[in-house]
Amino acid sequence: MPRASHPHAMQPRNPGSTRTAPPQMSPKFPMQGRYRAYTLFDWTGLIYLLLGFLALRVVWALGTGQEAWNVVMDQFQSPVYIGFHVLSLISVIFVGVRFFSFFPKAQPPRIGPVKPPPQPVILAGLYAAWIGVTLVMTLILTGVLF
Amino acid sequence: MSEPQKKKIVITRFDPDQDEVPKTQEYEIPVQPDWKVLDALNFIKDEVDGSLSHRWSCRMAVCGSCGMMVDGEPKLTCKEALSDYGDTVEIAPLANFPIVRDLVVDLDGFMDKFKSVKPWIIRAKERAVEEGPMRQSPEELEEFKQFSMCINCMLCYSACPVVANEPEFIGPAAIALGHRYNTDSRDEGAAERNEIFRGEGTVFSCSFANECSEVCPKHVDPAAAVNQAKFNAVIDWAQGLILPRGGK
Numbered sequence: 001m002p003r004a005s006h007p008h009a010m011q012p013r014n015p016g017s018t019r020t021a022p023p024q025m026s027p028k029f030p031m032q033g034r035y036r037a038y039t040l041f042d043w044t045g046l047i048y049l050l051l052g053f054l055a056l057r058v059v060w061a062l063g064t065g066q067e068a069w070n071v072v073m074d075q076f077q078s079p080v081y082i083g084f085h086v087l088s089l090i091s092v093i094f095v096g097v098r099f100f101s102f103f104p105k106a107q108p109p110r111i112g113p114v115k116p117p118p119q120p121v122i123l124a125g126l127y128a129a130w131i132g133v134t135l136v137m138t139l140i141l142t143g144v145l146f
Numbered sequence: 147m148s149e150p151q152k153k154k155i156v157i158t159r160f161d162p163d164q165d166e167v168p169k170t171q172e173y174e175i176p177v178q179p180d181w182k183v184l185d186a187l188n189f190i191k192d193e194v195d196g197s198l199s200h201r202w203s204c205r206m207a208v209c210g211s212c213g214m215m216v217d218g219e220p221k222l223t224c225k226e227a228l229s230d231y232g233d234t235v236e237i238a239p240l241a242n243f244p245i246v247r248d249l250v251v252d253l254d255g256f257m258d259k260f261k262s263v264k265p266w267i268i269r270a271k272e273r274a275v276e277e278g279p280m281r282q283s284p285e286e287l288e289e290f291k292q293f294s295m296c297i298n299c300m301l302c303y304s305a306c307p308v309v310a311n312e313p314e315f316i317g318p319a320a321i322a323l324g325h326r327y328n329t330d331s332r333d334e335g336a337a338e339r340n341e342i343f344r345g346e347g348t349v350f351s352c353s354f355a356n357e358c359s360e361v362c363p364k365h366v367d368p369a370a371a372v373n374q375a376k377f378n379a380v381i382d383w384a385q386g387l388i389l390p391r392g393g394k
Binding site for chain 1: 304311
């Protein structure tokens with residue numbers, strides 16, 4: 001049997017006298033069919049939370065001194081950290097692609113007097129901006145820029 | 147003459163006078179190649195078990211009455227070819243709705259949510275008959291036409307994971323309808339509806355699963371409407387902060 005929805009899902013404000021059976025969720029929720037991508041999209045939030053803690057730790061090491069910084073950099077060489085960073089990269093790409101696929105249709109037909117460009121143009125602009133920012137970041141991190 | 151093909155139809159049954167919880171019942175029936183899923187249900191009702199309860203009306207995907215879960219997906223049963231499914235087909239009432247009996251769900255909660263978005267044209271001042279009809283250009287019509295194609299079949303509510311978990315959420319079809327009127331050039335009630343949209347359990351509860359648009363049999367794209375309504379609600383709020391008298 002499928003899982004139960006919230007017991008008050010789609011309940012009328014003034015329920016009638018007929019006894020009803022409680023609502024049930026789609027049997028495919030949360031990990032079958034199209035729901036799988038949605039659930040994984042939600043779970044990537046956990047990865048970003050861990051990434052946030054990691055970033056705080058790096059900033060703390062940076063403020064503490066060279067020795068602490070070296071310890072963090074050494075730890076980043078371990079397979080666990082490398083694996084986590086690969087997983088984070090996959091998550092960012094997955095979320096980016098999913099967000100970009102939905103973003104164009106979320107644009108209202110006009111914002112004040114201005115009409116947004118056609119959806120393929122918005123999509124192309126998003127990917128162009130993503131590639132551009134990635135290139136600039138790569139150039140900065142590899143020391144080519146600055 | 148060859149034997150007609152047989153299929154096993156597994157139907158969720160619930161009798162409020164006898165059952166504590168819904169149960170399933172199996173029917174093995176002869177089927178015709180051109181049957182829709184609804185034809186199988188009507189055959190069972192007419193020939194096998196008259197106690198089965200289900201809703202249907204137009205048989206041409208217009209009235210939106212015959213929405214049910216078919217093999218776990220919300221579908222209009224009059225639109226779905228039975229031949230597209232395997233030898234066993236599971237039919238259940240729409241997910242996320244209280245079940246009244248067998249495949250019939252309670253619509254009153256949906257109607258409450260529907261009314262809450264004021265789905266009618268709001269005018270600051272009524273137009274006199276002598277002023278003639280309100281004209282609208284094809285471009286103006288195009289901006290909301292897609293969202294006016296909803297047949298209230300409630301498949302989107304059945305597919306939405308937020309509806310399943312947040313009882314206050316007014317849901318995809320109601321928001322799409324509110325947005326339809328907000329984008330109608332004849333309407334002057336957008337500020338009123340945006341106020342509703344900024345409230346609890348409305349557009350910002352949507353997590354953009356996009357399931358509503360995937361299952362919509364009329365390609366209304368409620369997910370687009372909900373997220374456009376989010377955008378407009380924010381713009382409207384920001385205008386209220388920046389412009390004198392809220393930009394009105």
